[in-house]
Amino acid sequence: MLLIFTRASGHVPLKILSIEDGTVLKSFNHLLHRNKKVDFIEQFNEKLLVKQENENLQIFDVRNAELTEVSSTEFKTPSAFIFLYENQLFLTFRDRTVAVWNFRGELVTSFEDHLLWHPDCNTNNIYITSDQDLIISYCKAESEDHWVEGNAGSINISNILTGKCLAKINVSSGCPTIDECGSNHGGLKKQIHSRMRSTVAEALEDITALFYDEERNEIYTGNRHGLVHVWSN
Template structure:
């Protein structure tokens, strides 16, 4: 899964910086040098085959299953807030189990073998689960929760083996980071790329780095002047309190916290800093109304991109294998390199959500495809019978070319709407409450299971739909 930061704020917004998902390799977590070497010796001559294969993979995709996270009988003992039907905000799949988290804080696990709900993961009546993280290192699911007994102000983490959940025993896990005070504005961040967990305790202004494999503490950073920490492959960027003309920065080894470089980056006076991001040896700095600066921290060579060409995005996705990054702004997606050049503009990938809900975006492990919930073209749209066009489409596009390879849409193609709902004589659709057209309305979460070649989507009704061949 991507690097994900969960704040102790009762209702946090999505973090700006998202790390592209990476499937773990057999040799485990490797350092940046090995990654770069592997990238250089990989010629990727099979890209054209991969594109045609992707088109074939998604050509006949159809709506196969529907799951419901809402169960008034099962949840009758929970807090009133948790008993309400609410939209799906996060989907994670692991080992033939689909986990769906609703905005209310209810999290349900469904089996793709039996196509039935296994259990709910909420361990107590006042537990509100805020986020999920699948830890591939030990085949477990980490839940991050807040509790009514603590006024929903302090994060609590718990890990449970996938096998226990499969058996319907979600209470067989154990708590993590119990010694940490993760009250607002504290947070916990899971970094799959480096195999680390970063926690921040606002109570004593201490950052701590843990091993994601066994959750042992590796080192601590105690400094009240640190305003932010950004994680990149092999390193961490410490951003300190800015002065009027510069911001102090430090680069540390992610493995042991060793100081690798310390320097000041000059700023334009009285200009707000839009963002500071670190990607390997490249530092990206953007101030309000100013050019984007790309600084190579090895030799301090500076590249600037005109503010008219590069406007502040609402979110990033860094593509570590390709040495590129995606930007999201006003429903549009673009691909850039670290010379400040626009690499790709997508031909047909207008996102549905204007605020760039990154839970509706999936990057494949090879970082060649982006799967998103998009606005449908006028020719693609479907009507709900009352003349209203309100269904979007799931678009699969090639990241390097921007070409739309496949599209799941209502009323045509593989996902043709059969208008068969619950009670239909068709056995394959007998458990559906939603038609294809309805399933493509108001999608609020999306996940692609690369092992099963299935797309899972969740909507505002708390329903999860399975799309596959």
């Protein structure tokens, strides 16, 4: 666990603790550029990621003090991270785009067709499989030559290591109608479900949550109307 203390003028005091018993494993000061805002400080195992406003990304190895820098023109401050512990990689999300990086500061993957619906990266609409090889997201719908306007998006499934789009659920790929479950929210009472019908276009509108059941090979989506849809083979 990383503890970040109050910033001094030219550095920030840091401590790395053992989660098991709270033992201080390392205590040190990380140098900072004066008068520059700290965009983020993130810890991934022995790696420390530090980014200041308009400065290079610093990847610091706390074991041997080895420092790697990535140019600020190549690495823009993301709105969110997802660390991939199995692959020793990390995902960054910025302006609807997803990228995969390694801890040598190298861009591993750019996705060919995975423009997220939400510009601020709503991670409720993103699922990473347990093998950390696939990413499933609610994305902007795309036709052959342009982005489709309107409220209906698409559910895109892409390979994390190659960036290839493997499958997509959109208005043109689904069946005309699908089942959905609605519920009334009567305080703490048990929810009462009713069967309804909805078009694929309606089910792909305003999705607020996405989950993939890896055992059943089913995708569950919820929308702002409180409806849950199940997408299954």
